[in-house]
Amino acid sequence: MDAWLEVAILKCPNCGNLLAEPVWFLELEQDITCSVCRKTWQASRNLLDKVMLRFEIEGKKVKSVSFSRTA
Numbered sequence: 001m002d003a004w005l006e007v008a009i010l011k012c013p014n015c016g017n018l019l020a021e022p023v024w025f026l027e028l029e030q031d032i033t034c035s036v037c038r039k040t041w042q043a044s045r046n047l048l049d050k051v052m053l054r055f056e057i058e059g060k061k062v063k064s065v066s067f068s069r070t071a
């Protein structure tokens with residue numbers, strides 16, 4: 001069995017710090033506070049890439065993680 005999570009890669013417009021957040025977070029139009037420079041900015045305007053993470057589950061444990069590109 002597989003479980004999936006779509007992840008967005010974001011780049012802080014102030015210091016260039018990279019973050020990975022679930023895509024649904026962008027759809028809420030939420031602001032993000034950078035963990036490095038503490039500046040707040042809009043997630044959807046600073047998107048670099050989106051990928052689907054695939055968690056291969058065996059029993060109750062994650063066996064491996066891979067990803068595929070969306071769009």
Ligand SMILES: [Zn+2]
Pocket residue numbers: 012013014015016017034035036037038039
């Ligand atoms: Zn920053």
